[in-house]
Amino acid sequence: MLESDYKTTEINRRDIVMKWVNMEFDYEFKGVLKAKRGTVDIGITEGTIEPYDMVFGALGSCLYSTFLDIAVKKKIVYDGVRMKVSGEKRTEIPTTLKTVDVVVTVVNPEKEKGLDQALKLATEYCSVYQTLSHVAEMTYSLEFEYTDK
Known part of the structure; x- marks a missing residue:
């Protein structure tokens, strides 16, 4: 792996925020992605982390960030959230995603009311969800888990 400057830059222009990450690979499929706040080893x-792991991770983290913003505005408190993101790729080239399913499990919510709407709104406002919805059939579900604290 080459050692180089992995600077991440953000430029604000009006309401547009441009972001960059830097990546380096050796001749085999082994690389590193470096962003402003961390790095990820890429490979098989x-x-x-493989490319679709990053796609699913981007979807899950964007969706959760949006969901959290909505839950906070609705004053809905919970202990945590687990997400499972899975998908199926098409066999024809380009092998874009055919389906994507997100299962959201909210742990120990103070109340369930409003969380279904929060998730629905999150799917509407999450830019990664909306981007993927142009190539894949998107589905999501909401579950609740109660544990002894």
Whole structure:
């Protein structure tokens, strides 16, 4: 892996925020992605993340960030959220996503009312969800889990 400057830059122009990440790869499929706040090892070996892992991770983190903003505005409190994002790729080239399913489990919510609407709104406002919806059939579900604290 080459050592180089992995600066991440943000430029604000009116309401547009442009972001960059830097990546380097060796001749095999082994690389590193470096963003402003962290790095991720990319590859197909143990301890690395594959491209669709990053796509699903981007979807889950964007969707959760949006969901959290809505839950906070609605004053709905919970202990945590788990998400499982899965998908199926098409067999024809380009092998874009055919389906994507997101299962959201809210742990120990103070109340369930309003969380279904929060998730629905999150799917409408999450830019990654909306981007993927142009190539894939998107589905989501909401579950609740109650544990002894």
